[in-house]
Amino acid sequence: MTDQPILQVENLTIDYVVLDGIIKAVRNVSFTINEGEVVCLVGESGSGKTTVGLAISRALPENAIIREGRIIFKGRDLLNLEIRDKSTIEDKVMMIFQDPAATLNPLFKVGEIFSDVIKHHLKLSDQLKIREKALEFLKAVELPDPERIFNSYPHELSGGMLQRVIIAITLSVNPKLLIADEPTTMLDVTLQAQILDLLINLKKKFGLSILFITHNLSIAAEIGDRIIVMYGGEIVEEASSEELLKNPLHPYTKGLLECIPKTHIKYSKLKSIPGMIFDLRNPPLGCVFVDRCTEATDLCRKDKPRLIEFLKNHKVACHLYRGSTK
Amino acid sequence: MNTALLRIEDLKKYFPIRVGLFGKVVGYIKAVDGVSFNVDAGEVVSLVGESGSGKTTIARCLLLLEKPTSGKILYDSEDITQLRGEKLRNYRRSVQAVFQNPFLSLDPRMNVFQIISEPVKNSMKLSREELLEYVSSLLELVGLDKSFLDKYPHELSGGQAQRVAIARAISLKPKLIILDEPTSALDVSVQAQILNLLADLKKELSLSYLLITHDLSIVKYISDRIIIIYLGKIMETGSSEEIFENPLHPYTRILFSSIPDPYRKFGERVILRGEPPSPVNPPPGCRFHTRCPYAIDICRKQEPPEIKSSLIHKVYCWLHTEKHSSETKT
Numbered sequence: 200m201t202d203q204p205i206l207q208v209e210n211l212t213i214d215y216v217v218l219d220g221i222i223k224a225v226r227n228v229s230f231t232i233n234e235g236e237v238v239c240l241v242g243e244s245g246s247g248k249t250t251v252g253l254a255i256s257r258a259l260p261e262n263a264i265i266r267e268g269r270i271i272f273k274g275r276d277l278l279n280l281e282i283r284d285k286s287t288i289e290d291k292v293m294m295i296f297q298d299p300a301a302t303l304n305p306l307f308k309v310g311e312i313f314s315d316v317i318k319h320h321l322k323l324s325d326q327l328k329i330r331e332k333a334l335e336f337l338k339a340v341e342l343p344d345p346e347r348i349f350n351s352y353p354h355e356l357s358g359g360m361l362q363r364v365i366i367a368i369t370l371s372v373n374p375k376l377l378i379a380d381e382p383t384t385m386l387d388v389t390l391q392a393q394i395l396d397l398l399i400n401l402k403k404k405f406g407l408s409i410l411f412i413t414h415n416l417s418i419a420a421e422i423g424d425r426i427i428v429m430y431g432g433e434i435v436e437e438a439s440s441e442e443l444l445k446n447p448l449h450p451y452t453k454g455l456l457e458c459i460p461k462t463h464i465k466y467s468k469l470k471s472i473p474g475m476i477f478d479l480r481n482p483p484l485g486c487v488f489v490d491r492c493t494e495a496t497d498l499c500r501k502d503k504p505r506l507i508e509f510l511k512n513h514k515v516a517c518h519l520y521r522g523s524t525k
Numbered sequence: 526m527n528t529a530l531l532r533i534e535d536l537k538k539y540f541p542i543r544v545g546l547f548g549k550v551v552g553y554i555k556a557v558d559g560v561s562f563n564v565d566a567g568e569v570v571s572l573v574g575e576s577g578s579g580k581t582t583i584a585r586c587l588l589l590l591e592k593p594t595s596g597k598i599l600y601d602s603e604d605i606t607q608l609r610g611e612k613l614r615n616y617r618r619s620v621q622a623v624f625q626n627p628f629l630s631l632d633p634r635m636n637v638f639q640i641i642s643e644p645v646k647n648s649m650k651l652s653r654e655e656l657l658e659y660v661s662s663l664l665e666l667v668g669l670d671k672s673f674l675d676k677y678p679h680e681l682s683g684g685q686a687q688r689v690a691i692a693r694a695i696s697l698k699p700k701l702i703i704l705d706e707p708t709s710a711l712d713v714s715v716q717a718q719i720l721n722l723l724a725d726l727k728k729e730l731s732l733s734y735l736l737i738t739h740d741l742s743i744v745k746y747i748s749d750r751i752i753i754i755y756l757g758k759i760m761e762t763g764s765s766e767e768i769f770e771n772p773l774h775p776y777t778r779i780l781f782s783s784i785p786d787p788y789r790k791f792g793e794r795v796i797l798r799g800e801p802p803s804p805v806n807p808p809p810g811c812r813f814h815t816r817c818p819y820a821i822d823i824c825r826k827q828e829p830p831e832i833k834s835s836l837i838h839k840v841y842c843w844l845h846t847e848k849h850s851s852e853t854k855t
Contacts, residue, residue: 392783414713415785421786460742
């Protein structure tokens with residue numbers, strides 16, 4: 200892993216225009232991903248984590264407006280690209296989604312979808328070569344019997360197999376950055392473990408950087424080099440995964456860690472974070488977490504804490520950690 | 526605690542596979558293949574398994590949504606498939622369900638008051654005021670206030686909608702609630718809220734639960750007894766402590782190791798290879814042998830016997846007979 204950032208996101212602010220107002224989905228989000236690094240974006244529903252992912256792969260829905268910010272991928276601003284540059288960049292940033300069955304067109308065989316992608320992106324036209332290439336990638340994702348899968352329709356495959364097929368298609372265009380949006384949420388625990396294992400192996404093999412989006416802090420801790428915790432559209436904490444688990448600073452991160460049912464502890468009562476997320480049309484003036492925080496003060500209600508590097512390589516946005524900046 | 530509220534004896538449910546114009550039956554999907562267990566009054570029993578293990582089919586049989594192919598389901602010592610008239614109505618009242626996705630199980634055209642009061646209206650004679658009061662008291666029990674009465678499902682968050690579904694389930698004062706993955710669609714912080722709520726309600730209303738899930742991590746906290754099921758057959762069953770402290774079946778151990786744990790680094794776990802085989806032609810012998818890292822010859826030929834490790838801890842695995850017999854010999 201080198202410390203060369205492959206992706207820099209700066210002050211990203213995204214709104215969604217809906218019938219009854221403007222949803223302020225992402226506000227002032229900045230982070231970087233280094234080459235070969237796995238960065239996990241962790242947050243609950245409504246935290247804006249998927250919107251960030253969609254913005255980077257430039258797949259935002261039409262009602263989304265990028266108010267501010269820059270997304271710099273390998274030195275080029277993705278938000279201000281000439282049309283002819285777009286296709287070359289598109290190959291390098293790929294995204295996979297939560298529901299593998301919804302990603303593939305049910306009317307086409309896996310092989311047809313795969314061939315289409317290879318034909319378009321790798322500029323191959325020889326059918327045999329295309330097939331060979333596809334089978335090679337299906338093998339790389341550890342699918343048994345790639346020949347059969349090449350000739351199957353999506354409905355003939357299980358969820359775990361489909362997710363592998365999608366990963367194979369994604370990798371075939373040789374991306375540099377993979378954005379994985381909750382790729383294991385729909386799967387059983389045993390399959391989830393398989394897919395995570397596969398992603399880590401492929402990362403090494405293909406030299407990928409991964410932005411892994413999840414609501415599950417346990418998964419993030421297992422596979423991530425660095426974890427970014429989002430809440431209500433803003434980053435509240437960022438640190439290496441070991442540091443974040445050993446020494447969580449933000450009350451939200453602490454709460455999230457306590458919510459995870461642990462198998463080796465006997466409970467009388469599970470900890471939970473009371474309340475729910477605020478209405479994203481009216482984000483609070485002060486700290487985003489103020490309504491659910493047990494340690495909130497008047498200051499938290501009035502003034503928004505900035506994301507500061509409180510400890511070395513450990514950023515937090517919380518008034519509890521003011522004054523003693525390093 | 527000693528009276529079995531619900532008793533399931535050798536339950537089998539086969540779905541026929543039909544082909545062609547005349548629906549010729551060419552085979553059966555053996556979704557549930559000889560499962561027996563019971564749920565005592567006041568007990569929480571968890572059924573844990575992957576997709577295709579038959580756990581939801583068992584729930585559907587209990588709710589009379591499917592007719593079992595063979596076997597018996599006894600509720601208060603009466604076979605539920607034979608119930609008629611008042612007894613059947615009584616059964617339906619005392620066994621309720623909460624499903625995975627609350628937005629699919631709540632009618633989007635009804636407000637919360639209508640949703641919760643609908644079953645009540647049919648079985649209790651209450652005046653409009655009494656009904657309103659009763660529904661408000663149910664809402665309070667699940668941690669929502671009166672302002673939710675005239676909200677519609679789309680105005681609720683996932684956690685709130687699940688609370689409404691729970692309020693509806695307890696509205697008829699049931700004895701047993703079947704919880705089919707009640708928290709899988711929710712965020713972690715909300716999942717903990719709902720699990721706590723379920724635990725509180727159980728105590729307050731002296732309920733029994735049959736909790737169906739694929740996630741072992743949520744099971745420990747709430748259940749008394751755990752049943753591990755794979756491809757329609759029970760692999761291991763025991764008290765919650767026994768299963769968590771001393772899992773015997775290789776499948777149970779692998780399930781444990783699949784749970785993501787924030788304090789463990791990747792690679793320190795056994796990962797199960799492959800996917801469950803098809804329930805149309807389940808493997809001969811032990812059903813798990815195709816994926817079991819410890820499978821020996823006999824596993825491929827004969828079905829494993831029941832091995833009792835304690836009064837209620839039972840495992841179906843040849844490995845433990847070996848150990849057992851060699852131990853008794855020496």
